[in-house]
Amino acid sequence: MINIFERTSLIRSGSITTEELNDAYGKGACECPSPNEQMLLVFSQERPFDLVELEQLLISVGWSQRPMRKVRSALDHSLLKVGLWKHDQRFPRLIGFARCTGDGVLEATVWDVAVNPIYQGLGLGKQLMDYVNKSLKDIGITRITLFADPGVVAFYLSQGWVLEPKGHRCAFWYAN
Numbered sequence: 001m002i003n004i005f006e007r008t009s010l011i012r013s014g015s016i017t018t019e020e021l022n023d024a025y026g027k028g029a030c031e032c033p034s035p036n037e038q039m040l041l042v043f044s045q046e047r048p049f050d051l052v053e054l055e056q057l058l059i060s061v062g063w064s065q066r067p068m069r070k071v072r073s074a075l076d077h078s079l080l081k082v083g084l085w086k087h088d089q090r091f092p093r094l095i096g097f098a099r100c101t102g103d104g105v106l107e108a109t110v111w112d113v114a115v116n117p118i119y120q121g122l123g124l125g126k127q128l129m130d131y132v133n134k135s136l137k138d139i140g141i142t143r144i145t146l147f148a149d150p151g152v153v154a155f156y157l158s159q160g161w162v163l164e165p166k167g168h169r170c171a172f173w174y175a176n
């Protein structure tokens with residue numbers, strides 16, 4: 001057992017112990033390289049999301065609100081959910097998010113990649129995608145797809161993503 005004073009002393013300036021990481025963000029959580037040493041950032045696949053906070057993040061990047069019930073179900077059925085958290089001992093803030101669907105073995109598709117506008121342009125979107133790609137690779141998935149909004153195609157291209165040639169092999173079905 002460790003008391004609160006010992007716990008506080010475990011936190012170094014600009015860093016966090018593995019024990020603290022696992023306590024607050026779940027097993028496997030890891031630090032995200034931060035552009036500012038005062039700001040500790042954490043990737044987590046296990047820390048539960050407050051659906052209101054998640055929706056606020058997605059709305060902040062310009063996306064429309066979705067029914068909470070559907071969002072919850074989509075998260076439940078996702079292969080991978082990544083939160084990028086700005087660490088605070090009491091109130092960590094969700095500043096980035098991405099999730100993937102897939103069969104868990106061969107293929108995955110990335111959805112809902114978002115970084116809060118306040119934190120954009122600091123390299124965090126790239127870090128988030130590197131983390132997603134590595135996490136998928138760790139479970140053996142090397143074929144990853146995504147659907148980029150026209151305004152962010154260059155963001156993905158600069159990281160090595162390849163556009164499907166001339167749209168010949170890509171098909172969409174919109175039910176309404």
Ligand SMILES: CC(C)(COP(=O)(O)OP(=O)(O)OC[C@H]1O[C@@H](n2cnc3c(N)ncnc32)[C@H](O)[C@@H]1OP(=O)(O)O)[C@@H](O)C(=O)NCCC(=O)NCCS
Binds near residue numbers: 061112114121147153
């Ligand atoms: C797209 C998004 C995740 C990028 O996050 P970010 O933290 O601002 O990106 P980064 O700072 O890591 O940028 C990495 C590189 O991509 C470039 N880049 C970032 N956004 C870009 C864009 N929209 N178009 C072209 N290049 C972009 C940056 O200039 C940077 O280039 P550099 O390495 O030469 O400096 C973020 O802008 C966002 O949440 N956008 C709204 C939601 C969205 O459109 N998501 C994608 C859905 S397909």
